[in-house]
Amino acid sequence: GAVVSQHPSWVICKSGTSVKIECRSLDFQATTMFWYRQFPKQSLMLMATSNEGSKATYEQGVEKDKFLINHASLTLSTLTVTSAHPEDSSFYICSGLHQETQYFGPGTRLLVL
């Protein structure tokens, strides 16, 4: 149980375009989801907390207008990277909160050319 999926798993885009990443809880309802970013050989850094039906809470230094988060249902949160630039290239991982435990998706690798 407590499975989280992400789509796409890989995305390559041109600089200046926008990319949407989906995070779904498959067998539980996730009122809260989290978005993390992981650079190569580094740990996970929290970007934002996504709550169903309300605005996301962003960590200091994360631009809310660049990383748009929508949590419109209890099983889906989306992260849109707007006007992506090469420095946005990274591994993005989401998690769904279930019974005080975070269950992680498989991640999305974004490469901006």
Added chain:
Amino acid sequence: AQSVTQPDIHITVSEGASLELRCNYSYGATPYLFWYVQSPGQGLQLLLKYFSGDTLVQGIKGFEAEFKRSQSSFNLRKPSVHWSDAAEYFCAVAAGSSGNTPLVFGKGTRLSVIA
């Protein structure tokens, strides 16, 4: 602010040998502690967690961890390592007073397993 220290960046063990990965946390109250494993290019899989109660917790894949408040530690152990255990291991603590808060991760320990 809460923090997690994993002192070992990389550990190499022989298959069949025992394993202990160290984790120290900084948190004033009773922490919510987790161990996750990440294979290359993959997401994180929960190995085990500690919220309260018995300080020795059992997890999946034969892993266990012991919470020691006096040492602010939550070390992960396995009696006999398998080649498939090679991966990155992350210790994490909940940032707040419950598990419903974001996680603060250590920098991870990469485990290599040799024949």
